Amino acid sequence: MNIREILEELEYKVSYIHNEMNYKDRSRNYRDFKKGKTNILICTNILSRGVKFDNCEIINYDLSNNINDYIYKTKNICGSSNFDKNNNSLTSFFNKKTTNIVNDIIERTVDKKQIIFQNLNKKVSKMLKLQSKYYDIVKKKKKYQKRGGRKALHIAPKRNCLSKRNKILSKKLYFYHKMEIERKRLIKKGILKGHEKIPRYPNRQAQEYDSNEYNSMNKLNDGSLQILAKKRKTKRNINKNNEIQYDQDTIVLDNMPTYEEEASKN
Numbered sequence: 001m002n003i004r005e006i007l008e009e010l011e012y013k014v015s016y017i018h019n020e021m022n023y024k025d026r027s028r029n030y031r032d033f034k035k036g037k038t039n040i041l042i043c044t045n046i047l048s049r050g051v052k053f054d055n056c057e058i059i060n061y062d063l064s065n066n067i068n069d070y071i072y073k074t075k076n077i078c079g080s081s082n083f084d085k086n087n088n089s090l091t092s093f094f095n096k097k098t099t100n101i102v103n104d105i106i107e108r109t110v111d112k113k114q115i116i117f118q119n120l121n122k123k124v125s126k127m128l129k130l131q132s133k134y135y136d137i138v139k140k141k142k143k144y145q146k147r148g149g150r151k152a153l154h155i156a157p158k159r160n161c162l163s164k165r166n167k168i169l170s171k172k173l174y175f176y177h178k179m180e181i182e183r184k185r186l187i188k189k190g191i192l193k194g195h196e197k198i199p200r201y202p203n204r205q206a207q208e209y210d211s212n213e214y215n216s217m218n219k220l221n222d223g224s225l226q227i228l229a230k231k232r233k234t235k236r237n238i239n240k241n242n243e244i245q246y247d248q249d250t251i252v253l254d255n256m257p258t259y260e261e262e263a264s265k266n
Contacts, residue, residue: 017043060092067104096124
């Protein structure tokens with residue numbers, strides 16, 4: 001059973017409006033409530049757009065997640081500026097999850113005495129107190145917060161403007177950090193031991209190992225692929241068949257003068 005059926009069983013005159021109703025039924029139920037034929041009107045958010053009532057008790061079951069949305073809907077239903085003239089009262093249900101929105105409502109309400117809390121359990125009241133303390137802290141921070149200066153111009157703070165000496169030190173720190181990352185990488189690969197540091201001069205063995213490594217992909221019998229890390233060979237294996245032999249490969253030119261004959265002519 002829904003709310004309408006429960007209230008009708010209790011012999012209340014009820015009108016209802018929701019999104020799935022057609023326009024004729026909606027307007028008929030709205031007119032019945034306006035004329036006083038029904039005492040209770042059950043509706044969804046669809047009626048919070050530009051509809052105003054006089055001398056009504058409004059019950060808000062689902063509290064909006066956004067404070068601006070809540071203000072917009074309640075303003076339309078309860079009346080804009082003449083809230084007191086309409087004699088409308090608004091009751092909203094909330095739980096500990098929506099206490100931050102309740103505190104937003106309290107902050108934006110001019111006359112705080114209009115808000116009355118009823119039937120609060122310990123958890124909800126505790127959450128409300130914590131939220132109010134948080135708002136007080138934020139207010140104090142905003143009070144002493146600078147609005148101009150470097151922050152307004154989106155300029156870095158003064159501590160980032162280093163002197164010449166501090167710039168050199170920061171550069172050194174940057175390179176030390178970079179070296180530490182490289183050292184950890186070489187230890188992970190097994191090139192350096194745990195107690196060893198990066199050598200001051202280039203380590204040829206480490207460089208050769210690092211640069212001559214490559215990945216190869218092998219296909220197994222079951223069709224899956226396996227990636228293996230391999231090392232390139234630094235020395236070429238020259239076959240005996242490919243070796244160059246001077247006597248076989250030289251071309252002899254006949255009837256050409258020798259070096260001694262050329263020298264005697266001069």
